[in-house]
Amino acid sequence: MGVLPLAIPGYVMAYALLGLTGANGMMATVFGLELPRLSGYWGALVSISLYTFPYLFLNLRAGLMGLDPALEEVARSLGYRPHQVFLKVILPQLRPAYYAGALIIGLYVLGDFGSVSLMRFETFSYAIYLQYAASYDRIYAAWLALMLLCMTGFALVLEYKLLRGLSFYRTGTGSSKRAKTARLGIWKYPVYFFVSILMLASIILPVMTIIYWMMDGLDGFFWPNLWSALGSSVSASAPAAFLAATLAIPLAYIGVRYPTRSTRILEKMAYFGYATPPLALALALIFFTLSAAPILYQTLTLLILAYTLHFMAEAVGPVRSALYQASPRLEEAARNLGYPRFKAFMKSTFPLLRGGMIVSMAFVFLSAMKELPITFLLSPIGFDSLAVNVWSYSVEAMFAQAAPFALLILLFSSLFVGLLFAREWSQK
């Protein structure tokens, strides 16, 4: 459930919030409670937070699952109270996960367009879009995009300084044991309350909005080419997810295991693809493919590569967090036992990365399913994805027709994520 908000397109969330508040909003008509209309800075903040928190949640979760419970026990045995254990032992251990999540969210916000445009809060990416829309000035917009990349550079340097010299794998003998489930006791209720409020706001509210659109059908209800659109969406998103997660491993590996200046820079390159506004990235790729490999232009291959380039950063974080917790000693032992380098990695470290890779794939898949500007410009001609349909109808204010496509994105995303996590759940 924690992942699903990622599948909700930003503008759907913004519409949902805008429909909820204000004098004529749902809260006012149904509950007689008139909330001020959410817009501007606060509107954008709430809306973006509601669908980006899973980046942090999943990164932290992968980090927590890989945490050695022995640490906690040692801390308890040395006299720490449970909350002290949490603050002084667990939180610091989660730093890589926390930074990775925060970095992704930060960069996402820099590039987000859907929410901020509807909430009318002018961010950098909004300014870049206006530049294209107002004067079709590609050069000036490109300068703005470069400035955005500089800001990304700063964020990356900051993260590097914070993570320098850390190691989180176990160095002692023996292997980590299965973690005990913590008893919440009386705290159960506030926790449940918090989780339900979050679910309500981040999933149920937008889903209700979509269903409401469907009921509001003014032009009569119809089931258009849902399946072909679904097929298109998946045919591009799934390979991109697989490719990004696979490519993230070597990137994260050299970054974590051979931390020199140059490997660090290499690892961080992934983030630049992510921070480039999608429209600028798509234009750059148009230019690049047309001059370097025209045969690839407007093919599915190019689209998948573009998704991979753009969303790779989302894949690096979880894999890297998992790598931090996988001891290099294991791999060294495998090499001692006579395995060649690559095989040693596949046999010892790779299985430990599975949890991280699953999260990576989920991230990239969900993001690619709802991506728009890159899809518009780089997809094979006639490519008809779910997100393109949602946009196509909702931009004409034909929300009833947009709704089935939006629901299908959500439905299929939950199915895919469910499949990914099924293994993990069945182990419990």
Add this chain to the structure above:
Amino acid sequence: MKSLFSLVVLTFLLLTTQITEVFAQSLTIYSGRSKALVDPIVNDFQRQTGIRVNVRYGGSTQLAVALLEEGRRSPADLFWAQDAGALGAVTQGEMLQELPESILELVPEQFRSENKTWVATSGRARVLAYSTVRSSEDEIPSNINGLTDPKFRNRVGWAPSNASFQAFLTGFRLLHGDDATRDWLRAMRENDAQNYVNNNALIQAIAAGEIDFALTNHYYLFRYTESNPNYPVAQTFFENGDPGNLNNVSGAGILKTSRNAEAAQQFISFMLEQHAQRFFTENIFEYPATEVEGELPGGVTFQEMLEISPQVDLDALADLEQTIRLLREVGLL
């Protein structure tokens, strides 16, 4: 693992070759008009002419910028945009070819580009929507400046961030100049004009009683009145030639690099024939670009519609930059 990977690579290669083959034998359109609106009529064209059409749907702006980036290597034959601005930008990039007289003369003079690079295919008019409960047609001012009168304080809604509003404002500037436009914006703001996200929200706000008037596009209301004839909102034009009646047209032009220019011309002619023009008027409630018999949306004839809309140079509508500067200056963006 290895075999899976080679399978993926193989599939890529197959798809690649397949798609390049398709390019050679059919008409390729970049359409800023959304699929939701024009898909049926594009299919009609395919059925009647036997020409295969591949459409890339997207935002008009994005497609225009993409065309400029593609330059001479663009695979597109035809650009069909939602607004004059996008076509103007591609014309400025010297990427559209001059259309033959036989096509240009199908539409009235005000519906073609002065550079002869594109023609309008249909139009969307700006109107004043009003509440039939809290207002009536007598109260409506004859021109858009009338809305700054104190009696409209806090009663008018608009959507400053919306592209159609900005196109209207550009028309205002072209007709009356920047200073008059700035004064009007200031006066409206001081008169507490209410901001909304888009045209749809404006209509709903009138129905819900938040506002009594709204500056909006003409076709949104019909979606409501079609299913509910008693919907408490109506709409009207200002006096003839007022910027508040701007007809923002969709149009099409043919790329200089097109290898199927003939098929592309056939496509434009088809869209200007009665069948397609009726589709635009009757199915998606737009205004036609060529004479269509009988009553148009809003109960006017084609000739009346031409007189109602102000005369502006359609290519000049591309100059949104100054419009956005004005909106910022006044604090609306």
